[in-house]
Amino acid sequence: MGTPELRRILCVEDEPDIQTVARMALETLGGFEVAICGTGPEAVERAPRFGPDLILLDVMLPEMDGPQTLAALRRLPELHGVPVVFMTAKVQPGEVRRYLELGVADVIAKPFDPMVLPQRVRAIWERVHD
Amino acid sequence: MxxxxxxxxxxxxxxxxxxxxxxxxxxxxxxxxxxxxxxxxxxxxxxxxxxxxxxxxxxxxxxxxxxxxxxxxxxxxxxxxxxxxxxxxxxxxxxxxxxxxxxxxxxxxxxxxxxxAGAVKPGPALDLALMADPGSEPCRELAAQLGHYGYRVDLVQDSAALEQRLAREPPAALIVDVSHGRGRSSGIELVAHLQESGVALPPVFYLSDREDARTRLAGVRAGGAGFFIKPVEAIDLAAALERLVPHESPEPGRVLIVDDDAVLAARHALLLEQAGMRTRVVDDPLRAPGELADFHPDLVLMELYMPECDGLELAAIIRQQEAYVGTSIVFLSSDADTSLHLRALRAGGDDCLVKPLPPERLVASVAARVQRARTLSAFMARDSLTGLYNHSRIEEQFLRELARAHRLGTPFAYAFIDLDHFKQVNDVYGHAAGDRVLMSLARLLVHRLRRSDLVGRYGGEEFIVVLPDTDWEQALSIIDELRESFAGIRHQIAGSEFRVTFSAGVAGFPTFSDAVALARAADQALYTAKRTGRNRVVRAPLPRPG
Structure with a gap:
């Protein structure tokens, strides 16, 4: 059985510039269908309707941070088995390990290079389904 | 791609x-x-x-x-x-x-x-908006003087006119007279107000009567890109504006990867290529010096530990050669030992990255160093006063253009320019004034000519301009327009004001087909221009047959 196709990505990010560049990179370069949410609560509300294959989640969000949003998303039955990838500017090994222990598929360091973001995401997707 | x-x-x-x-x-x-x-x-x-x-x-x-x-x-x-x-x-x-x-x-x-980051976009037009009192003579004069440097200046009187102008066609920069309108820094307040209401502004330059920290700070807070104290000279403003204009897209950065781990080297090469750089991989460090001479990389990315010749030794070899003084060296190591890293930096390395490192980090570090190496080598090719190509580089460029013209059979023109009575400027107004005159001619040439044209300072007050794909009849009228503009510039120094002119001789390929004949013909034409009254452009006489 091959890897299922990665088509829809939900990106949760509050910074407008990063929203734009991530959307463009993932849509134009990666050919994915992308939805952007600016906050955790918005993601929790929209995710079941959008039905993402994978979720990119910023760790430092206002109100509800990345780990809190992750916990809320995990409670949604529609998102069962959907890999979540953290994006964070903090990449100390200890911190990354803690995030991985929370059950995220991987951690992408910010600032990321938009040219390689889609490949990065695809590689994570393939590894998850390996 | x-x-x-x-x-x-x-x-x-x-x-x-x-x-x-x-x-x-x-x-x-x-x-x-x-x-x-x-x-x-x-x-x-x-x-x-x-x-x-x-x-x-x-x-x-x-x-x-x-x-x-x-x-x-x-x-x-x-x-x-x-x-x-x-x-x-x-x-x-x-x-x-x-x-x-x-x-x-x-x-x-x-x-x-x-x-x-691997991407380039053509630059904006050289349109400026100047917000000032249209009745102010110094402001009108500044607009006229900027015109000589190739800028189109639109005077706008109030914020309503400015908003209209911004909406219609955003200028490359906005120049604001701080004291324009009511209040002593109302120009700044006006810009701050526009910003708060979400209007997208180009870089803003302020002209101020006062130099106090408070006014400057207000300018910085309102997003100022530059702050000038009146009276403002067009050349100073032109120098700041020049840096806003994107230059011709440079070649992609070149990175030589030296690593005995071929798999890792290939992976790094792929990442850098994807970020728009060109790479070459060497897995045998002993082959690195040869590749260095052949590939001319901006940056060498190498593993610190390698059999036969390690990274430190290779760095020493590279650093011993003057030709590579601008080449950046970045080490990769899987050892986080800081004392080793210090040794690597002492050996001439610019950075030491610890493996494994995230791809973004590799690309970001290398791109930044490549950029720096580029800047450094550009500095070495430039005349320190004017920023134009220096003597040896313009000669080199001229020979390269000549070779290209021979190969493709395309014409090009060559102009030799010399300032008139420049010694008098230095004697009467001092060397600082002379330097400003040289800079103002440099700026005018750079601005008014195409990006593909080559401009160099040959020495003293002599300049060389090479116009690719241009026949010399066209070149003659181009240089003559520049001559007229330059003669219109008012140079100001310590309260006095003067104008300077230049003379030029123009020759071209294929009328003159070798470097020596071409340069000599332009030089002779310049001599004729000087002898027949200066402030003129003369075409080289046709070569005698045979």
Whole structure:
């Protein structure tokens, strides 16, 4: 059985510039269908309707941070088995390990290079389904 | 490169320009958040606001091709985290550093910054909007003088006219007379007001009567890219404006990868290629010196530990050769031992990256170093006063153009320009005045000629211009227009004012087909121009048959 196709990505990010560049990179370069949410609560509300294959989640969000949003998303039955990838500017090994222990598929360091973001995401997707 | 990549690169280049244009505003917002925090100290919401602003900037800078912004913003974020225990000092310092980088970027050419991320976009037109009292003679004169340097200046009288102008066709820069309107710094207030109402502004330059810190600070907060004290000389403003114009897209950065681990080397090569750089891989360090001479890399990325010849030894070999003084060396090591890293830096390395490292980190570090190596080698090719190609580089470029013309059979023109009575300028007004005259001619040539034209300072007051794909009849009228413009520039020094002219001789290929004959013909034509009264452009006589 091959890897299922990665088509829809939900990106949760509050910074407008990063929203734009991530959307463009993932849509134009990666050919994915992308939805952007600016906050955790918005993601929790929209995710079941959008039905993402994978979720990119910023760790430092206002109100509800990345780990809190992750916990809320995990409670949604529609998102069962959907890999979540953290994006964070903090990449100390200890911190990354803690995030991985929370059950995220991987951690992408910010600032990321938009040219390689889609490949990065695809590689994570393939590894998850390996 | 795939169509998708190309399409994305174009989109990215546009985003980068927009992002860069907004940087001064973002730094201004950070500065404002900091002053709010200091007015009402406490670890409550102002501190969180400030930290978030810095954090967001840190998180986006590199993605848009500005790693230095990310780094400075990250330092600021750290400093804010230590506040108030560590006092105001570290935050102030970090804020100043960030401001410095953004101010420099506002000056640096957008083209090369975008190129660091592998994308370039054609530059904006040289349109300026000047907001000042249209009745003011100095302002009208400034507009006219800027015209000589190739800028089109639109005078706008009030904020309504300015908003219309911005909506219709945004200028490359906005120049604002601080004292225009009511109040002593109402020009700044007006810009700040526009910003608050969300109007997208080009870089803003202020003209002020006063030099006090408060006015300057207000200017910085309102996103100012430059601040000039009146009376403002057109050449100073032109110099600042020049840095806004993106230059011709440079070649992609070149990276030589030296690593005995072929798999890892190939992976790094792929990552760098995807970021728009060109790479060459060598798995045998002993072959590196040969490749270095052949490939002329901007940067050498090498493993610190290699059999036969390790990275430190190879760095020493590279550093012993003057030709590679501008080449950047970055080491890779899986050992986090800092004393080893220090040794690597002492051996001439510029950076030492610990493996495994995230791809983004590799690309960002290498792109930034490549950019720096480029800047350095550009400095070495340039005349320090005028920023034009220096004597040896313009000769080299001329020979290269001649070879190209021979190969393709295309014409090109060559002009030899010499300032008239320049010695008198130096004698009467001093050498500083002479230098300013040289700079003003340099700026005029750079601005008015095409990007593909080559301009060099040959020596003293002599300049060489090479116009590719131009027959010399055309060149004659181009140079003559420049002559007229230059003669119209008023040079000001210590209260006195004077004008300077130049003479020029023009020759071209294929009428003259070898380098010596061509240069001599232009030189003779220049001599004729001088002898027949100066302030004129003369065409070289046709070569005698046989």
């Amino acid at each position: 795939t169509d998708r990549q190309q399409e994305f690169e174009q989109q990215l280049a546009e985003l980068q320009l927009g992002y860069r244009a907004r940087l001064p505003q973002r730094v201004a917002a950070i500065a404002q958040a900091w002053s709010r925090l200091r007015e009402s100290p406490g670890a409550g919401s102002p501190a969180v606001d400030l930290r978030r602003l810095a954090h967001n900037l840190a998180g986006s800078g590199t993605a848009f091709g500005f790693p230095a912004v990310s780094k400075a913003a990250r330092d600021l974020e750290t400093a804010i985290g230590l506040w108030p225990d560590a006092g105001d000092g570290p935050v102030e310092e970090a804020l100043a550093a960030l401001h410095g980088i953004v101010a420099e970027l506002a000056g640096q050419d957008a083209g090369s910054a975008a190129a660091a």
